[in-house]
Amino acid sequence: MIENIFGEILRKHRKESKLSQEDLALNAEIDRSFLSEIERGIRKPTINTVFALCYALHIKPSDLIREVEEEYERKREATHELTDD
Template sequence: MSIEVVFGRHLRKFREGKGLSQEELAFRSNLDRTYISLLERGKRRPTINTIFALAKSLDAAPSDMIKMVELELATDITGREP
């Protein structure tokens, strides 16, 4: 599975966990709602600036967002958690 798809899936989990709509997350992070949608569907690659903006808006550490992706990708490759 691609990094973009995995990141998007976790972004959606973070967003829904905070009870935010895509529109509200976009407003808080100064991004466009359609861009949030594209990220969540794995159609775009976020820049480091985007990851930091999203993390701040979600009250999360950027490293936590990346770690979730890293763990899932490592699990997909090996079939077990690292």
């Protein structure tokens, strides 16, 4: 679940920055197909990759991780509410 959330939030930031996958991958010095797999939750980025992507997007890694954490907690709470019914 975290991989998917991370990918969704990363994609949101990329699109807000009006960057293509190709442009972001080039700026972060990673392969475009790897970026695509991260955004789809298929691959897990290393901490080095997270930092490279964040710097390419001009955002703090801590802010990105905070967003992932908040979304994870929101989805986890929603799942618990469904199972409690």
